Amino acid sequence: MAALSSPLRLCRGILREIRAIKGPEYKQSLAYNYVLDQFRKNQITGERYCRAQEEALHASHSYLCLLTSTRQHLALYDIYHGKGQRDTEEMAGIVGLRLPTQPGGKGWEK
Amino acid sequence: MLRNLVRLHSRLGHALSPPTVCPRGQVLKLLPLISVNSKSYSIVTERKKFYEDVSISHGEGGMFEINLDRRKLKTPGGKLFTAPNEALAIAVANEWDTQKDTLKFYSMHMTTLCNTALDNPTFRSKDQMITAALKYLETDTICYRVEEPPSLVELQNNEWDPVLNWIEDRYNVVIGSSTSILGPEIPQATMDTFRQHLGSYNLWSLTGLEYVITQLKSVVLAFALIDKHITVEQAVLLSRLEAEFQIGHWGNVEWAHDVDLYELRSRTAAGALFVHFSSECSTVKRNLMQD
Numbered sequence: 025m026a027a028l029s030s031p032l033r034l035c036r037g038i039l040r041e042i043r044a045i046k047g048p049e050y051k052q053s054l055a056y057n058y059v060l061d062q063f064r065k066n067q068i069t070g071e072r073y074c075r076a077q078e079e080a081l082h083a084s085h086s087y088l089c090l091l092t093s094t095r096q097h098l099a100l101y102d103i104y105h106g107k108g109q110r111d112t113e114e115m116a117g118i119v120g121l122r123l124p125t126q127p128g129g130k131g132w133e134k
Numbered sequence: 135m136l137r138n139l140v141r142l143h144s145r146l147g148h149a150l151s152p153p154t155v156c157p158r159g160q161v162l163k164l165l166p167l168i169s170v171n172s173k174s175y176s177i178v179t180e181r182k183k184f185y186e187d188v189s190i191s192h193g194e195g196g197m198f199e200i201n202l203d204r205r206k207l208k209t210p211g212g213k214l215f216t217a218p219n220e221a222l223a224i225a226v227a228n229e230w231d232t233q234k235d236t237l238k239f240y241s242m243h244m245t246t247l248c249n250t251a252l253d254n255p256t257f258r259s260k261d262q263m264i265t266a267a268l269k270y271l272e273t274d275t276i277c278y279r280v281e282e283p284p285s286l287v288e289l290q291n292n293e294w295d296p297v298l299n300w301i302e303d304r305y306n307v308v309i310g311s312s313t314s315i316l317g318p319e320i321p322q323a324t325m326d327t328f329r330q331h332l333g334s335y336n337l338w339s340l341t342g343l344e345y346v347i348t349q350l351k352s353v354v355l356a357f358a359l360i361d362k363h364i365t366v367e368q369a370v371l372l373s374r375l376e377a378e379f380q381i382g383h384w385g386n387v388e389w390a391h392d393v394d395l396y397e398l399r400s401r402t403a404a405g406a407l408f409v410h411f412s413s414e415c416s417t418v419k420r421n422l423m424q425d
Contacts, residue, residue, distance in 0.1 A: 045228075045231070045232045046231070053228075053231065054188070054189065054190065054227055054228065054231070055224055055225075055228040055231070058220070058221070058224045062221075078362065079362060079410070082362040082365070082410075083407060083410045083411075085365055085366070086365070086366050086403045086406045086407045086410070087225070087403070087407055089365070089366040089367060089399055089400075089403040090244075090366075090400055090403035090404055090407060093396045093397075093399035093400040093403060094232075094241050094243075094396075094400045096392075096396045097241065097393065097396035097397050097399075097400055098241055100388070100389070100392055100393045101393070103389075104388075104389040104393065
């Protein structure tokens with residue numbers, strides 16, 4: 025299967041997502057510091073093929089995918105998702121009517 | 135009465151039309167649309183944001199807790215929310231941090247997974263979860279092939295066969311693909327191997343793994359993703375192969391295809407990450423050979 029992106033691109037991508045979420049003070053957020061920390065820690069390895077490094081890379085790729093896809097999904101949701109129905113009392117009120125009331129309560133109500 | 139209406143109106147904001155006085159002179163009470171009841175597993179999709187800061191703290195037993203302002207986060211079942219490691223805690227905290235104005239629970243996948251693992255509201259045991267997960271193998275997406283149109287057949291062979299070969303090699307099993315309506319015959323030995331492999335995961339990881347399998351509708355793809363053989367985007371693409379083929383032919387419908395795609399991606403990514411964090415007890419052991 026295709027090789028994963030380079031660590032630099034992944035790191036930049038994740039930090040960009042965090043910035044998109046948080047705004048100007050993104051550098052103080054938890055996630056920012058943790059992500060940078062993790063990338064720094066996993067940078068240096070003695071082995072040529074370090075399994076932990078590969079796994080960390082895959083995990084960061086998954087996290088980037090999570091952040092981007094959640095953001096994109098929410099954007100589409102805001103555009104396309106239905107706003108829900110109004111309550112019946114309200115709907116009656118819009119046309120100027122009232123719902124009938126039963127003084128003893130309806131049969132199934134407590 | 136008027137003051138109540140003004141208060142209600144300002145609370146509900148622009149979402150509703152202003153209260154009208156009906157011809158009979160009765161002013162109607164507008165009921166709020168969203169009932170706030172987050173104590174149980176009732177269907178609440180959104181809620182107003184009630185905190186400013188999110189932080190994590192060490193709890194007892196090495197677990198991590200999430201703090202919203204001063205209060206500790208709780209699961210829907212009422213238990214204190216605890217995460218077994220820092221990475222998971224930060225992922226969840228970040229989800230809560232992402233919310234603005236209203237809390238959109240349907241976008242907080244890591245939180246949902248943690249809640250399910252902590253509460254176990256349907257009281258399932260490991261065996262039940264493994265059986266449920268393996269049931270998907272009999273109707274695995276990868277194993278169901280079409281016979282026509284030929285371009286789709288070719289696409290399926292080119293994309294799905296490598297993954298199938300990989301998993302057959304990796305786990306030393308026989309799965310095979312089939313074009314019949316009944317699907318492939320999965321030998322018992324294969325099921326036993328997978329059952330044994332799944333048994334080695336703890337309850338948290340199994341929750342995540344079963345979630346990924348359910349989302350991708352394929353055990354093979356889920357394993358390929360969890361074993362880090364393919365990425366999330368690739369797994370989602372392979373799961374939706376026929377849909378992508380049809381999109382390429384007939385065109386893309388944003389409000390259906392794209393919404394589906396991003397939702398599937400976010401859920402799968404959350405599941406994969408959840409399994410990774412739950413199964414890898416990643417403590418950094420550094421060989422301080424350098425300074």
